[in-house]
Amino acid sequence: MKLRSAIYLASAILALAAMTLASTLPSGAADKVDPVADAKAFQKFFTDKFPKVKFEDFVNGPYSMNEDLYRQWQDKEQFPPYEFALEMGKEMFSTPFKNGKTYADCFPNGGIGIRQNYPYFDEKEGKVITLELALNRCREANGEPPYSYVKDEMAALTAYMAFTSRGKLMDIKIPDDPRALEAYEKGKEYFYTRRGQLNFSCATCHVQSPGERIRAEILAPALGIVNAMPIYRSEWSGMGTTSRRFTTCNSQIRAVPLSPQDDEYRNVEYYLSYVSNGLPISGPGARP
Amino acid sequence: MIDSFKSKSARFPAFALALAIGAFACAGTAQAQSTVDEGRKLAFDRSKGNCLTCHVIKGGDLPGTIGPELVDIKSKYPKREDLVAILHDETLRNPLTVMPPFGRNRILTEKEINAVVDFLQTL
Numbered sequence: 001m002k003l004r005s006a007i008y009l010a011s012a013i014l015a016l017a018a019m020t021l022a023s024t025l026p027s028g029a030a031d032k033v034d035p036v037a038d039a040k041a042f043q044k045f046f047t048d049k050f051p052k053v054k055f056e057d058f059v060n061g062p063y064s065m066n067e068d069l070y071r072q073w074q075d076k077e078q079f080p081p082y083e084f085a086l087e088m089g090k091e092m093f094s095t096p097f098k099n100g101k102t103y104a105d106c107f108p109n110g111g112i113g114i115r116q117n118y119p120y121f122d123e124k125e126g127k128v129i130t131l132e133l134a135l136n137r138c139r140e141a142n143g144e145p146p147y148s149y150v151k152d153e154m155a156a157l158t159a160y161m162a163f164t165s166r167g168k169l170m171d172i173k174i175p176d177d178p179r180a181l182e183a184y185e186k187g188k189e190y191f192y193t194r195r196g197q198l199n200f201s202c203a204t205c206h207v208q209s210p211g212e213r214i215r216a217e218i219l220a221p222a223l224g225i226v227n228a229m230p231i232y233r234s235e236w237s238g239m240g241t242t243s244r245r246f247t248t249c250n251s252q253i254r255a256v257p258l259s260p261q262d263d264e265y266r267n268v269e270y271y272l273s274y275v276s277n278g279l280p281i282s283g284p285g286a287r288p
Numbered sequence: 289m290i291d292s293f294k295s296k297s298a299r300f301p302a303f304a305l306a307l308a309i310g311a312f313a314c315a316g317t318a319q320a321q322s323t324v325d326e327g328r329k330l331a332f333d334r335s336k337g338n339c340l341t342c343h344v345i346k347g348g349d350l351p352g353t354i355g356p357e358l359v360d361i362k363s364k365y366p367k368r369e370d371l372v373a374i375l376h377d378e379t380l381r382n383p384l385t386v387m388p389p390f391g392r393n394r395i396l397t398e399k400e401i402n403a404v405v406d407f408l409q410t411l
Contacts, residue, residue: 197388197393197394197395198388198393198395199379199388199389199393200386200388204386205386208384208386209354209386212352212353212354213351213352213353213354214341214342214352214354215340215341215350215351215352216350
């Protein structure tokens with residue numbers, strides 16, 4: 001009898017916990033797409049969950065979640081592991097293509113201090129354009145072969161472009177175009193949809209469980225996660241782009257990754273960047 | 289004489305049966321021990337149960353913190369079938385759970401789930 005009442009009590013607590021969790025999860029099941037309200041609710045969820053974390057610190061991933069790690073990270077920043085990529089990116093950026101043009105010719109403001117405006121919605125094309133995609137298009141338009149999206153040269157170029165934009169606030173726009181709103185909504189849907197043999201969505205780890213450990217690693221909050229891209233990961237022993245992060249996350253949950261820069265990944269990056277509006281660019285980052 | 293023979297022969301099968309039960313029981317515990325070991329291996333194996341990624345488990349290094357510590361399992365879940373159900377598909381009980389549906393998505397076989405449950409019941 002005692003046991004039974006204990007079970008009832010436990011299940012009542014569980015149900016209550018599930019209900020609280022459901023009601024505190026951002027986004028909810030909104031009937032119509034309202035990105036402004038979404039972003040507000042999304043940011044409030046994280047600031048309520050981590051009242052001690054300064055808003056601008058959310059861009060520092062796991063380091064914002066743990067004081068010891070934060071100190072270790074500050075030490076690491078003295079000799080950052082992404083420095084090599086940064087140097088390489090800077091040099092690549094100023095080296096002309098065979099036709100004499102440079103990357104600067106493809107971007108507003110010569111490509112300097114513009115990371116916070118990517119991805120953007122291209123109304124001519126009706127699609128989301130990420131920085132990685134724009135860089136490869138720039139190369140192809142100038143007769144150069146495209147780079148792999150996941151690491152090496154692409155990570156070096158985006159590292160340099162992020163570095164010149166450090167401190168600038170993420171500023172993603174959704175133009176008055178139903179296709180832009182649709183891309184945003186599709187990205188949001190992808191973010192919250194469970195997939196893979198392990199049945200995880202992006203949100204399972206990065207909304208429901210930030211600050212928690214999976215084995216020795218601390219999960220990063222989704223808020224501001226894109227602001228730190230690209231990142232040097234000790235686990236990768238090298239640099240990785242947003243494309244690398246998306247595809248490896250999908251592999252880790254035992255889902256079949258999409259191709260880098262697939263429309264769906266571009267939409268997720270659009271959604272995730274939009275809800276991180278107002279947070280500073282901190283890339284390139286370093287992660288365990 | 290006949291009586292005593294009768295009773296002797298009646299006693300013999302009883303004795304044999306007792307022996308057989310004893311042998312079976314021994315084999316039973318040996319088998320249970322091996323499934324507990326097997327279950328522990330599965331629980332710590334990253335490509336299998338990988339319970340340690342989210343749960344603190346006695347004897348496991350670098351546990352995660354997402355799920356509750358796996359301790360006093362027998363008093364928390366006296367019914368074996370409840371544990372099997374949680375491992376099979378916890379989303380049925382809690383749609384928001386982080387726990388992967390090990391049975392439904394065939395991450396573990398039914399036999400492997402049973403071995404993990406044997407191990408969990410020793411915690």
